[in-house]
Amino acid sequence: MPSRLARAVLVALLAAVATSTAATGARAEIATQYQVETDLTCQCGCGLTVHSCNHLNCGSGIPLKKEIGEQIAAGKSREDILGHFQTKYGEKILSSPTTTGFNIAAWTVPFVGIALGGLMIGVVLVRWRRGTGNGPPPAGPTATTDPQLRARLERELDDLDRRS
Amino acid sequence: MSEIGRLAIVLGFVVALWGIGASVLGALRRDSRLVDSGKHAAYAFSALTGIAVLALLSLLLNRDFNVEYVASYSSSTLPIWYTISALWGGMKGSLLWWTFILAVCNAVVQLQNRHKNRDQMPWVTATMLVVGAFFLSLLVFITDPFERLPFTPREGSDLNPLLQNYWMTIHPPSLYIGFVSTTVPFAFAIAALATGKLGDTWIRTTRRWALFSWFFLALGNLFGAAWAYVVLGWGGYWAWDPVENAAFMPWLTATAYLHSVMIQEKKDMLKVWNMVLVILTFSLTIFGTFLTRSGVISSVHSFTQSGLGPFFMGFLIAILVISIGLLVFRLPLLKSRNELESVFSREAAFLLNNLILVGIAFTVFWGTIFPVISEWVRGVKITVGPPFFNRVNAPLGIALVFLMGVGPVIAWRKATAQSLWRSFAVPAGTGLFAGALSFVLGVRNFYAVLAISVASFALATVWIEFWRGMRVRQAMMGEQPWTALSRLIGKNRRRYGGYIVHVGIVMIFMGIVASSVFKLELQRSMKVGDAATLGGYTVRYDGIEFENDDHVERTYARVSVWDGEGPNAVQIGEVLPEKRFYKKPKQPTTEVSIWSTLGADLYVVLGSYDPESQLAVFQVFVNPLISWMWIGGLVLTIGTGVCMWPSYAERTATVSARAPAGSRPA
Numbered sequence: 001m002p003s004r005l006a007r008a009v010l011v012a013l014l015a016a017v018a019t020s021t022a023a024t025g026a027r028a029e030i031a032t033q034y035q036v037e038t039d040l041t042c043q044c045g046c047g048l049t050v051h052s053c054n055h056l057n058c059g060s061g062i063p064l065k066k067e068i069g070e071q072i073a074a075g076k077s078r079e080d081i082l083g084h085f086q087t088k089y090g091e092k093i094l095s096s097p098t099t100t101g102f103n104i105a106a107w108t109v110p111f112v113g114i115a116l117g118g119l120m121i122g123v124v125l126v127r128w129r130r131g132t133g134n135g136p137p138p139a140g141p142t143a144t145t146d147p148q149l150r151a152r153l154e155r156e157l158d159d160l161d162r163r164s
Numbered sequence: 165m166s167e168i169g170r171l172a173i174v175l176g177f178v179v180a181l182w183g184i185g186a187s188v189l190g191a192l193r194r195d196s197r198l199v200d201s202g203k204h205a206a207y208a209f210s211a212l213t214g215i216a217v218l219a220l221l222s223l224l225l226n227r228d229f230n231v232e233y234v235a236s237y238s239s240s241t242l243p244i245w246y247t248i249s250a251l252w253g254g255m256k257g258s259l260l261w262w263t264f265i266l267a268v269c270n271a272v273v274q275l276q277n278r279h280k281n282r283d284q285m286p287w288v289t290a291t292m293l294v295v296g297a298f299f300l301s302l303l304v305f306i307t308d309p310f311e312r313l314p315f316t317p318r319e320g321s322d323l324n325p326l327l328q329n330y331w332m333t334i335h336p337p338s339l340y341i342g343f344v345s346t347t348v349p350f351a352f353a354i355a356a357l358a359t360g361k362l363g364d365t366w367i368r369t370t371r372r373w374a375l376f377s378w379f380f381l382a383l384g385n386l387f388g389a390a391w392a393y394v395v396l397g398w399g400g401y402w403a404w405d406p407v408e409n410a411a412f413m414p415w416l417t418a419t420a421y422l423h424s425v426m427i428q429e430k431k432d433m434l435k436v437w438n439m440v441l442v443i444l445t446f447s448l449t450i451f452g453t454f455l456t457r458s459g460v461i462s463s464v465h466s467f468t469q470s471g472l473g474p475f476f477m478g479f480l481i482a483i484l485v486i487s488i489g490l491l492v493f494r495l496p497l498l499k500s501r502n503e504l505e506s507v508f509s510r511e512a513a514f515l516l517n518n519l520i521l522v523g524i525a526f527t528v529f530w531g532t533i534f535p536v537i538s539e540w541v542r543g544v545k546i547t548v549g550p551p552f553f554n555r556v557n558a559p560l561g562i563a564l565v566f567l568m569g570v571g572p573v574i575a576w577r578k579a580t581a582q583s584l585w586r587s588f589a590v591p592a593g594t595g596l597f598a599g600a601l602s603f604v605l606g607v608r609n610f611y612a613v614l615a616i617s618v619a620s621f622a623l624a625t626v627w628i629e630f631w632r633g634m635r636v637r638q639a640m641m642g643e644q645p646w647t648a649l650s651r652l653i654g655k656n657r658r659r660y661g662g663y664i665v666h667v668g669i670v671m672i673f674m675g676i677v678a679s680s681v682f683k684l685e686l687q688r689s690m691k692v693g694d695a696a697t698l699g700g701y702t703v704r705y706d707g708i709e710f711e712n713d714d715h716v717e718r719t720y721a722r723v724s725v726w727d728g729e730g731p732n733a734v735q736i737g738e739v740l741p742e743k744r745f746y747k748k749p750k751q752p753t754t755e756v757s758i759w760s761t762l763g764a765d766l767y768v769v770l771g772s773y774d775p776e777s778q779l780a781v782f783q784v785f786v787n788p789l790i791s792w793m794w795i796g797g798l799v800l801t802i803g804t805g806v807c808m809w810p811s812y813a814e815r816t817a818t819v820s821a822r823a824p825a826g827s828r829p830a
C-alpha cells in the first residue's frame with residue numbers, strides 16, 4: 001500500500017508541476033500584447049500587472065504598454081520580449097518567477113510540500129488501518145453504537161410519540 | 165479627551181499585566197481569590213479599552229486637529245461615516261481597534277464561562293490578556309494614538325480618498341473581527357494544554373467561536389474583494405497582494421480546522437493536528453498584522469512603514485515557541501484511538517481536504533515570502549504576482565471543490581462499493597455531463613471544463629442529500645415538502661447548514677472561474693454619440709457632466725447600455741462612470757459604474773476625458789457570473805447562521821440551567 005500510494009503521489013506531483021509550468025515553457029511562442037502585458041508587473045507600486053494597472057496617466061504602465069507594442073511590431077517572440085524587459089528593468093518586472101536557477105524553488109516547493117504531506121497522510125492511514133480491531137467489517141450500512149446517535153434517535157422517537 | 169484616552173490605555177496595560185499574573189498564580193496555587201481577581205482584571209481591561217476607543221472617536225468627531233492621528237486621517241469636510249471609519253484607517257487607530265475587538269471578545273468569553281470551565285478559564289484569561297497587553301504595549305510605549313502636535317493645523321490631511329467608500333465601514337471591521345476572534349479558540353487550546361484537560365471540552369466550548377471567526381474571515385475577504393472590484397477600476401477583485409494573502413491564509417487553516425475537528429468529535433482522532441491548526445490559524449493572523457506594519461513586503465495595503473515589525477516578529481516567535489513547547493510537553497496525553505477501516509471513508513476524505521487546504525495556505529505563504537527569500541539568497545528583487553498564484557492554486561482549488569462533493573456523503577469508517585455507487589453515481593454523472601456539455605458549447609480551457617464538472621458534482625451531492633432527507637421525512641412523517649425540509653434542517657443544523665455553506669463556496673468558486681476565464685474587455689476612445697459592443701452589450705457615450713463641492717470635483721460620463729447589437733438592440737439602462745478629484749489631499753480616483761445581472765457584469769470605467777477634443781477614453785469589461793460571488797457570500801452567511809443557531813436540545817439545556825432548582829417548565 002505505501003509504495004502504491006507513493007507512486008500515485010509522485011505521478012500527481014509530476015503532473016501538477018508539468019501543468020503549472022507548461023505556460024512558462026510556452027514563452028517561445030508568438031507574443032500577444034495582452035499576454036506580455038500580463039507577464040510584466042507595473043512599476044508604479046500598484047502591485048498589478050501592466051495589463052491590469054489603470055492608474056490615470058500611469059508613469060510606468062503607459063510607457064511599458066507602448067514599449068511592448070513596439071517590441072511585438074518588431075517581430076520578436078514572447079521569450080525575447082520578456083528577456084528585453086528583464087535586461088532593461090531587472091528581474092522584478094516579471095510578474096512571476098522564471099523557471100531557472102533558484103527560482104525553480106518557487107514553483108516546485110509548494111507541490112513538493114503537498115506531496116510530502118500526502119505521503120505522511122498515507123503513512124498515517126496505513127498505521128490507522130493496522131490499529132483497527134480484527135474481525136469482519138460490517139456488511140452494508142454500518143450499524144451505529146455511537147451513544148450520541150443513540151440518544152438522538154431516542155429523542156426523535158420521543159418527539160414523534162409526542163406529536164402522534 | 166486625549167488625556168483620558170492615554171490614561172485608559174496605560175491603565176489597561178497595567179490591568180492586563182495584573183490579570184495575567186493573578187490568573188496564572190491563581191491557577192497554579194488553586195487560589196480562587198486570585199482567579200477572581202484575574203477575571204475582574206479582564207473585565208476592567210475590556211472597559212478601559214472601550215474608553216480609549218470612545219476617546220479617540222470623540223477626538224475624530226470633534227475634529228481636534230491638535231491630535232496627530234486626527235490631523236492625519238480626517239478633515240473638517242470628511243463625511244461622518246468616514247470620520248468614524250478613520251478610527252481604523254491609520255496604523256495607530258487600527259491597533260487600538262484590534263485591541264478593542266479583543267476586549268469585547270474577552271468580556272463575552274468571561275460572561276459565557278462564568279459558571280463553567282473553571283479549571284481552564286484562568287489560563288484562557290491569561291492568554292487573552294497577554295495578547296491584549298502586547299497590543300496595548302505598542303500603543304503605550306511606541307506609537308501613541310493620542311499624541312498631540314506642538315501646533316494645531318487649521319485643517320486635517322483627510323482620509324485617503326481610496327478609503328472613502330462605504331466598504332471602508334464594513335470591510336476592515338469584519339476582517340478584524342475574524343482575525344481577533346481566532347484568539348478565543350487559541351486561548352482555550354493553550355488552556356487545555358496548560359491544564360492537561362485535553363478531552364473534547366475545549367473543542368465543544370469553542371466550536372461556535374471557531375465558526376464565528378471563520379465566518380468573519382470569509383466575509384472580510386469577500387468584502388475586500390468587492391471593494392477592490394467597485395473602487396479600483398481594473399475590472400478585477402483579487403490581486404494576490406501580500407496583505408490579501410495574509411487575510412486568506414488564516415481562513416484556509418480555519419476551514420481545515422472546522423472539518424478536522426469533526427473527526428475528533430466523532431472518532432476521537434487528530435487531536436494533535438487540531439491543536440496545530442488552532443495555533444497555526446492564530447499565528448497567521450499575527451503574521452498578517454506583521455506584514456501590514458513591517459514594510460518587509462511592499463503592498464498597496466501597507467500602513468506607513470513603521471518600526472513595529474521586529475516587535476510583531478518577536479511576539480509571533482514567542483507564541484510559536486510557547487504553544488509548540490506546550491504541545492510537545494503534552495504529546496503523551498494527546499494519544500488518539502486512531503482506527504481506520506478503509507481509505508474509502510469520510511475520515512480519509514477529510515484528511516485529504518485538510519491536505520489541500522493547508523497546501524493552498526502554504527502555497528500562498530510561500531509565494532508571499534519568496535521575494536524576500538530570493539533577495540536574501542541571490543540579492544535580486546523579484547516579483548511573485550497573480551500569474552504564479554493563479555497557476556499553482558488552480559489545480560488545488562479544483563481538487564478542493566471535488567472533495568467538497570465527496571466528504572459530506574462518503575460513509576464514516578468504510579464505504580462499500582454499494583454505498584459509493586448509491587451516493588456518487590448521480591453526482592458523478594452530473595459532473596461528467598456538465599463538463600461534456602460545456603465542451604460541446606465551446607469551452608476549450610481545460611481548467612474551466614474541469615471546474616464546471618467538479619462544481620456540478622459538488623452541487624449534485626448536496627442536492628441529493630437534501631432530496632433524500634426530505635423524501636424520507638415525507639414518507640415517515642407524512643409531512644409536506646417545505647415542512648419536511650425545514651425539520652430536516654432543524655434536526656441537524658450543523659450538517660445541513662454545512663451543506664448550505666458548501667453551496668455558497670461552490671457559487672463563489674464558479675464566479676471566480678467564469679470571471680477569470682471568460683472575461684471580455686476593450687478600451688476605446690469615444691466622442692459623444694459613439695458606441696461600442698462587447699459580449700452582447702452595446703454601450704453608447706451620451707455626454708459628460710461636472711459637479712463640484714468643497715470636498716470633491718466630479719467628472720462623470722453618461723453611458724447608455726443596450727442589450728444586443730445593431731438595430732435590434734434594446735436599451736436597458738444607463739451607467740455613470742466617473743473621475744473624482746479630492747481636494748484634500750489632492751488625489752484623483754476612479755469610480756466605476758456597473759450594470760449587474762445574474763449572468764454577467766457590464767463594468768465601465770472612465771479612463772480619461774479631454775475637454776478640448778471632448779474625447780473620453782473608456783475601458784469596458786464583461787465579467788461573467790461575478791454576481792455569483794456576492795450571492796455565494798449571502799448563501800454562506802445563511803448556512804453559517806443555520807450552523808450556529810442553537811438546537812432545541814441546547815436551548816432547553818440553557819433554560820434548565822437557568823431555572824431555579826425545583827421549578828417546573830411552563
